[in-house]
Amino acid sequence: MAIFPKQPTIEVDLERILLTNEQIQTRLKELGATITAYYRQRDVNTITLVCITNGSIVFVADLMRYFDMHVRLDSMRISSYLEGTSASRKPQLAADISLDIRNEHVLVLDDILDTGHTLTKVLDVLGGKAPASVEVCVLLDKKERREVPIQANFVGFEIPNAFVVGYGLDFDQKYRNLACIGVLKH
Ligand code: IMP
Ligand code: MG
Numbered sequence: 001m002a003i004f005p006k007q008p009t010i011e012v013d014l015e016r017i018l019l020t021n022e023q024i025q026t027r028l029k030e031l032g033a034t035i036t037a038y039y040r041q042r043d044v045n046t047i048t049l050v051c052i053t054n055g056s057i058v059f060v061a062d063l064m065r066y067f068d069m070h071v072r073l074d075s076m077r078i079s080s081y082l083e084g085t086s087a088s089r090k091p092q093l094a095a096d097i098s099l100d101i102r103n104e105h106v107l108v109l110d111d112i113l114d115t116g117h118t119l120t121k122v123l124d125v126l127g128g129k130a131p132a133s134v135e136v137c138v139l140l141d142k143k144e145r146r147e148v149p150i151q152a153n154f155v156g157f158e159i160p161n162a163f164v165v166g167y168g169l170d171f172d173q174k175y176r177n178l179a180c181i182g183v184l185k186h
Contacts, residue, residue: 004179013175014182018164019157021179024139025062027156032066035137035154039069039105046070047105048131050097052122053077054176055111058168059139059156063109074099076125078118091121101131111168112140116150123150140164140181 004021011017039047046069051060053075064071077095108122119136126134137154144161165171166178175184 010178013184015185017180017182019181028063029066031154031156032063036068044105047107048072048099048101050106050108051075052110055168056109059111060109072099078121089117091118093125101129103132106131106134108136110138113138113152114142114145115147117148120148120150
C-alpha cells in the first residue's frame with residue numbers, strides 16, 4: 001500500500017486528521033471490490049466514470065485502480081454560486097462530459113455529498129442523455145447537511161458536519177494535495 005511522505009508545512013494548518021491516507025486506501029480497496037461485484041452481477045463489463053472536477057480527481061485516480069473491469073473516463077464541472085439575496089446555492093453546468101453515454105452504464109464519482117444540490121444537478125444533466133443506468137459513489141457523506149433528498153449508491157465514509165480538506169477537497173483552492181483528510185484550524 002502506497003504511503004506518502006509527511007507534509008508538515010501544510011498539515012500544520014489542521015486541527016485534527018479525520019482520515020489518514022492509509023484508512024482511505026483500505027476503504028477504497030473494499031469499495032472497488034463492492035462496485036466491481038455490483039456490475040458483474042448485472043453482466044455489465046464496461047462502465048463510464050464521470051468525475052466531478054476538481055474535488056474528486058484524487059479520489060477517482062485511486063478508486064479506479066481498484067476496479068477489475070473496463071472503464072471509460074470523463075469529467076464534468078459544476079459551479080455553484082450564491083443567488084441574489086437568497087441563501088440558496090444554485091449549481092450550474094460549467095463543463096459537460098464529451099463521451100456519448102446513450103445506453104451506457106454511468107458511475108458518477110464525487111468527493112463529498114453535502115447539501116445535495118450539486119449531485120442533483122449532475123443527475124439532471126446526465127438523465128437527459130439516455131444512459132442505461134446512473135449510479136453515484138461519493139467518498140464522503142455529510143448526511144445531516146442534506147437539503148434535497150438524494151442518496152449515493154456507494155459511500156466511502158459518513159462524516160460529521162465539519163468542513164474538511166485534503167485528498168482533493170479544498171479551502172480557497174488549497175489543500176487538495178494533502179494525502180489525508182482533516183479539519184482546518186479556524
Ligand atoms: P453540495 O452541493 O452541498 O452537496 O456540495 C457538494 C460540493 O461542495 C462538493 O463537491 C465540494 O466541492 C463542496 N464541499 C462540501 N462540503 C465540503 C467540505 O467540507 N470541504 C470542502 N468542500 C466541500
Ligand atoms: Mg466538488
